[in-house]
Amino acid sequence: MASTESPNYVQKTTPKSGESLFYTCSLPKAALIFEDSSFPAPQVTDDWVADYCEAYAECNEEERELWNDLCCSIPPSHSLNPMIETGCKEYIDSHPPTSELSPTLQELINAVKIARCNSFTSRNIHPVTSRVNHSCTPNALYLPTPTGCSLRTLKPVQAGEEITISYLGIYLFASNGLRNSILLSEKFFTCQCPRCSSIPNENSVPCEKCHPRISGGLPEDVEFEDAPVNYTVAICPKCNDVLSPAATSLRQKLEEKSTAALRSEENDMDVIREIHEVCSQVLGAKHYSTALTGLTIVDSMCLEFNRVMILGQAPEELELAECVDTLTRIFQFAEGVIEGGGGMMCYSQCLTVARGLGCLGDEKSVAFGKVWAEKAWKFLEGFGEEGEKKVCLKLMEGKVEHMELLEGKGDRETSEKPSKKMRKK
Numbered sequence: 556m557a558s559t560e561s562p563n564y565v566q567k568t569t570p571k572s573g574e575s576l577f578y579t580c581s582l583p584k585a586a587l588i589f590e591d592s593s594f595p596a597p598q599v600t601d602d603w604v605a606d607y608c609e610a611y612a613e614c615n616e617e618e619r620e621l622w623n624d625l626c627c628s629i630p631p632s633h634s635l636n637p638m639i640e641t642g643c644k645e646y647i648d649s650h651p652p653t654s655e656l657s658p659t660l661q662e663l664i665n666a667v668k669i670a671r672c673n674s675f676t677s678r679n680i681h682p683v684t685s686r687v688n689h690s691c692t693p694n695a696l697y698l699p700t701p702t703g704c705s706l707r708t709l710k711p712v713q714a715g716e717e718i719t720i721s722y723l724g725i726y727l728f729a730s731n732g733l734r735n736s737i738l739l740s741e742k743f744f745t746c747q748c749p750r751c752s753s754i755p756n757e758n759s760v761p762c763e764k765c766h767p768r769i770s771g772g773l774p775e776d777v778e779f780e781d782a783p784v785n786y787t788v789a790i791c792p793k794c795n796d797v798l799s800p801a802a803t804s805l806r807q808k809l810e811e812k813s814t815a816a817l818r819s820e821e822n823d824m825d826v827i828r829e830i831h832e833v834c835s836q837v838l839g840a841k842h843y844s845t846a847l848t849g850l851t852i853v854d855s856m857c858l859e860f861n862r863v864m865i866l867g868q869a870p871e872e873l874e875l876a877e878c879v880d881t882l883t884r885i886f887q888f889a890e891g892v893i894e895g896g897g898g899m900m901c902y903s904q905c906l907t908v909a910r911g912l913g914c915l916g917d918e919k920s921v922a923f924g925k926v927w928a929e930k931a932w933k934f935l936e937g938f939g940e941e942g943e944k945k946v947c948l949k950l951m952e953g954k955v956e957h958m959e960l961l962e963g964k965g966d967r968e969t970s971e972k973p974s975k976k977m978r979k980k
């Protein structure tokens with residue numbers, strides 16, 4: 556049963572999800588569960604098969620044993636397999652064996668398949684963390700460190716609970732359908748967690764009958780969530796109206812379009828802005844398509860604000876106001892999906908907005924900036940890097956000094972567009 560033990564976790568085999576880690580004691584929020592090492596990190600290039608071959612070839616015997624012991628859930632019929640085999644053959648052809656330690660073709664194929672199922676940020680493999688299963692309501696957070704990674708609790712946990720993290724990056728906030736299509740295509744399993752078997756609300760839309768559209772769109776107060784709204788995917792809980800086939804088809808098309816735009820490498824901001832506008836008019840602010848397209852827009856605005864602030868200037872006031880508006884809705888959406896999710900999803904954007912408002916310099920903006928810093932602090936207090944925390948604390952005191960602020964700029968997880976994040980756990 557247990558093969559690895561420490562004060563905080565124990566490894567057990569479970570019928571539904573194989574090897575799994577469980578808490579052995581109760582822990583408060585943000586407690587360190589364990590620190591883990593990394594196997595040599597492969598280079599991060601598009602040629603990931605060759606990268607993993609290189610990383611495996613560089614491992615010592617003990618590391619290879621740990622690597623080979625990890626699970627491989629790619630089904631034999633999966634379309635990735637021929638590609639992995641070809642890549643490994645190419646690697647062997649360009650790196651002919653030089654000693655007994657040189658890996659064989661079969662060894663490399665196996666190692667790359669395992670890596671595909673177990674790799675973390677920067678494509679590292681961590682021997683203990685690779686035993687942690689995914690949940691769409693995770694209770695732990697994976698944090699990369701210079702030598703490996705650490706796991707911390709996202710909320711208070713009890714002894715006997717399973718340790719779970721999210722493999723989904725920003726798509727943790729997507730619908731049941733999208734989350735599972737990503738997990739299936741990229742991690743080769745269908746999630747068995749409680750959120751996946753409950754009725755989702757993040758892809759629900761305002762009921763057509765309770766909230767009639769005005770010439771195709773929602774009234775502004777519904778679009779922007781000021782009014783109380785009844786949500787439905789199929790049947791409205793209040794008026795029992797059934798979502799019409801036309802509305803269902805429109806919802807699906809918009810979801811598909813927004814997902815394609817978000818996951819496209821091109822990251823065309825004009826297209827994303829257009830889709831975001833339609834999503835917010837038709838699906839409302841509580842739909843994940845509206846929230847994720849909104850986050851991409853906010854991200855690109857924050858990037859620009861940071862550029863301006865590096866030069867010691869304040870961001871353009873109107874643009875900052877637009878960014879604050881969108882970020883407010885995104886934060887509310889994320890909190891509605893997962894408790895504490897606002898900070899997880901967009902703490903670095905909250906920090907940029909706080910800094911931008913502070914830079915405007917007038918009393919009202921500085922005070923508003925403090926409020927945004929406090930939002931970021933709720934997450935950073937437990938999980939932030941020292942530099943980020945220092946900056947955040949200063950902003951909470953209303954202090955804004957351009958150069959000092961730059962020291963702690965740490966756009967970790969959420970500064971990337973969602974498509975890139977998905978390659979991480």
Ligand SMILES: C[S@@+](CC[C@H](N)C(=O)[O-])C[C@H]1O[C@@H](n2cnc3c(N)ncnc32)[C@H](O)[C@@H]1O
Pocket residue numbers: 571572573574575625626628672673684685686687688689690742743744745746747748
């Ligand atoms: C990184 S490994 C986690 C440890 C793994 N259970 C093991 O036996 O070593 C990822 C694999 O665990 C399984 N898994 C993780 N989370 C799961 C979940 N929520 N539901 C079902 N299977 C899951 C899947 O087979 C997945 O490919």
